[in-house]
Amino acid sequence: MAEMMESPATHLASKVWKQFLRSARWYPFLLANVVVFAIWNLVPWVSMIEVSFSKWDMLTPREWVGIDNFAGMAQDGLLRIALCNTFLYALMYVPTVMLVSFLVALFVNRPVPGMKAFRALYFLPNVTSVVVLSIVYWRLLAPRADSPLNYLLGLVGIAPQRYFLSTSQALPSVAGVAVWSSFGYLMVLWLAGLQGIPQELYDAALVDGASGLKLHLHVTLPMLRPTAAFILITSTISALQIFESIFVLTGGGPVNATLTVVYHIYRQAFIFGRLGYASAVSILFFAIILAIALIQGKHLRFGEGIY
Amino acid sequence: MKDERSVKRGVSRYAAPKYLATEPVRRRVLGAALNIVAYVVMIGVAASTIGPFVIMLSVALTERVSTITFPMKIIPDPFSLANFILLLNSTMALRWLFNSAYVATIATLGGVITSTMAGYAFARGEFVGKILLFSLFLGILIMPNEALIVPQFVVLSRLGLVNTYTALIGPWFASIFGTFFMRQQYLSIPRDYDDAAIIDGANLWQIYAIVLLPQLKPAIVTLGILRFMGNWNAFLYPMIVTSRAHLRTLPVGLGTVARAGGDAGLDMAGAALGFIPTFLVFVIGQKYIIQGVSLSGVKG
Numbered sequence: 210m211a212e213m214m215e216s217p218a219t220h221l222a223s224k225v226w227k228q229f230l231r232s233a234r235w236y237p238f239l240l241a242n243v244v245v246f247a248i249w250n251l252v253p254w255v256s257m258i259e260v261s262f263s264k265w266d267m268l269t270p271r272e273w274v275g276i277d278n279f280a281g282m283a284q285d286g287l288l289r290i291a292l293c294n295t296f297l298y299a300l301m302y303v304p305t306v307m308l309v310s311f312l313v314a315l316f317v318n319r320p321v322p323g324m325k326a327f328r329a330l331y332f333l334p335n336v337t338s339v340v341v342l343s344i345v346y347w348r349l350l351a352p353r354a355d356s357p358l359n360y361l362l363g364l365v366g367i368a369p370q371r372y373f374l375s376t377s378q379a380l381p382s383v384a385g386v387a388v389w390s391s392f393g394y395l396m397v398l399w400l401a402g403l404q405g406i407p408q409e410l411y412d413a414a415l416v417d418g419a420s421g422l423k424l425h426l427h428v429t430l431p432m433l434r435p436t437a438a439f440i441l442i443t444s445t446i447s448a449l450q451i452f453e454s455i456f457v458l459t460g461g462g463p464v465n466a467t468l469t470v471v472y473h474i475y476r477q478a479f480i481f482g483r484l485g486y487a488s489a490v491s492i493l494f495f496a497i498i499l500a501i502a503l504i505q506g507k508h509l510r511f512g513e514g515i516y
Numbered sequence: 517m518k519d520e521r522s523v524k525r526g527v528s529r530y531a532a533p534k535y536l537a538t539e540p541v542r543r544r545v546l547g548a549a550l551n552i553v554a555y556v557v558m559i560g561v562a563a564s565t566i567g568p569f570v571i572m573l574s575v576a577l578t579e580r581v582s583t584i585t586f587p588m589k590i591i592p593d594p595f596s597l598a599n600f601i602l603l604l605n606s607t608m609a610l611r612w613l614f615n616s617a618y619v620a621t622i623a624t625l626g627g628v629i630t631s632t633m634a635g636y637a638f639a640r641g642e643f644v645g646k647i648l649l650f651s652l653f654l655g656i657l658i659m660p661n662e663a664l665i666v667p668q669f670v671v672l673s674r675l676g677l678v679n680t681y682t683a684l685i686g687p688w689f690a691s692i693f694g695t696f697f698m699r700q701q702y703l704s705i706p707r708d709y710d711d712a713a714i715i716d717g718a719n720l721w722q723i724y725a726i727v728l729l730p731q732l733k734p735a736i737v738t739l740g741i742l743r744f745m746g747n748w749n750a751f752l753y754p755m756i757v758t759s760r761a762h763l764r765t766l767p768v769g770l771g772t773v774a775r776a777g778g779d780a781g782l783d784m785a786g787a788a789l790g791f792i793p794t795f796l797v798f799v800i801g802q803k804y805i806i807q808g809v810s811l812s813g814v815k816g
Contacts, residue, residue, distance in 0.1 A: 232643035234720055239637050239649065241630035245690035248675075250656050253667035260670060267673065313561060316554045327558045329802050330565055336798040336805065337569075338749040340771040341790040345572045348584045348780050357571065360586030389564070394809065401810035420543075450662045453751045457774050471662045471752070478666045479756065487666045495663040502658055 261489040266482035278489035288490065290465050291473040294380060298469065299448035301384040307440055310392040314399035328400070331393035339390070343457035346386045347373065373459050376466040383454055383467055395440055402436030403429070442505040446498055470494050569791065576600070576784040584780050599785035606782075609789055611762050612769035616748055616793075619681065619765060623688035624744040628736060630690045635698025636724050640710060653692045662752060669756050683757040684765065688747050694739050697812055701735040702728060738808035741801040748794055766790050 265271040317324045350372040359369040372382040452471040461468040478487035579596035677683045755768045
């Protein structure tokens with residue numbers, strides 16, 4: 210009787226054991242991923258939430274302050290400026306870079322010799338460090354009358370501009386440099402979209418009598434919607450994370466005209482030593498990105514193939 | 517490639533209706549005009565793309581330039597390496613270059629190897645926790661890294677890893693993007709290969725290393741180049757985890773000394789030093805990079 214009672218349990222145990230053995234063969238393949246994930250993502254997440262409820266500069270002991278950091282964000286004028294600047298920057302950068310890269314993609318998609326070389330040239334800034342690009346552009350857009358861009362503008366009768374040193378021009382200038390340096394990357398994505406349109410659709414439209422502009426209006430544009438959605442969401446998210454070019458080009462100035470959210474987090478944490486407050490702002494920042502990803506995410510067709 | 521010309525070819529393959537007969541002539545004239553416009557526009561855009569790099573190299577190789585002014589001579593006159601010599605003497609640029617090369621090499625090798633391993637497990641494996649891990653990794657992929665720099669710094673300093681190569685290389689030693697990318701590559705190989713190897717008595721590691729990996733060389737090279745570029749150009753994270761100058765990578769080092777009031781020649785020499793390595797990798801691996809980007813939508 211006792212043996213019979215035990216047998217389902219041992220049966221189950223041996224089944225679990227067998228399943229574990231079958232699983233265990235695969236775990237070594239994932240070990241490195243899991244370790245890196247734990248140290249650089251999982252533990253930091255827990256620690257971010259923990260630190261966000263405290264006041265801490267890493268030198269003196271941590272002090273529990275409850276939701277003070279979160280409440281403090283409402284009173285932080287600089288955070289409001291940083292949020293405004295960041296969204297303003299995205300509003301300037303995203304539509305411009307999408308339009309420019311799309312037009313360039315239409316041009317280089319034409320079947321004429323040399324277009325492959327042009328594509329490679331346009332992509333070049335994207336493999337170059339943003340620091341390098343910023344160092345160069347800081348000189349090209351110097352406020353002097355004989356700096357390269359001011360000289361070129363002078364040729365068409367436009368007065369010298371002050372670019373990064375002007376409170377009204379600094380943010381647009383940073384956005385301009387970003388458009389210049391990343392349109393080639395988005396161009397490649399547009400090209401992939403353009404070339405993924407089945408030939409049969411064009412054939413059918415041609416037989417139906419569509420041609421030229423109509424062909425593009427009724428076949429190309431609708432078929433590019435998934436590509437456009439992907440480019441819109443990824444370039445918006447990357448625009449909201451802008452930091453590097455701000456760090457080199459303006460340092461957040463002049464008079465906070467280019468202070469962005471990530472730059473604010475960086476300064477609060479690593480210049481002013483307010484790790485608790487910076488963690489709270491990081492959580493807010495993450496929530497904003499997540500909200501945008503969720504709102505736009507249903508259009509995010511990209512990845513159906515890969516993920 | 518699907519383009520305008522093959523649209524026309526497509527029409528001629530089927531018998532085109534009569535009313536389309538005049539179309540080709542008009543289209544050809546229009547096409548030729550459009551091509552000329554395209555070339556002019558493309559050359560203009562190309563000039564604005566390469567222009568800054570040409571100016572950078574030209575100024576870097578000219579002796580003593582305090583500011584960049586137009587009109588300027590593109591051919592350096594007098595030609596000199598003085599800016600580079602001054603850069604190497606006055607900053608730790610050589611050390612930063614070494615750090616970047618060391619970190620990027622190990623990070624790329626490590627990241628690619630672990631990605632091929634994890635990708636294999638996700639493509640072929642059946643194990644407890646697969647769906648949980650898969651969703652967790654997918655979640656990380658959406659997360660902006662910039663939101664995590666503060667707690668990452670906190671965790672690394674608790675572990676005593678700030679100002680170490682381990683901190684610089686660590687997060688690059690596994691790649692969620694690379695894992696999903698490789699998983700997709702494995703899925704394109706028929707399972708028959710695995711089955712045949714199992715019948716021959718191969719274990720999982722042998723199937724992974726001997727049967728499957730050799731078939732994925734192009735994908736591995738693509739991933740490797742993207743990872744190398746991404747690591748080489750990384751800025752915020754390596755800046756946060758290194759406070760000592762001799763541990764900085766090249767972009768971080770250059771970024772922290774830029775705008776320090778040096779002259780243009782010195783700045784451009786620094787920029788050129790940062791530009792040349794990625795430029796060389798781009799020239800060699802251009803095809804892989806552009807393919808990889810259009811395949812995955814990610815640039816590193």
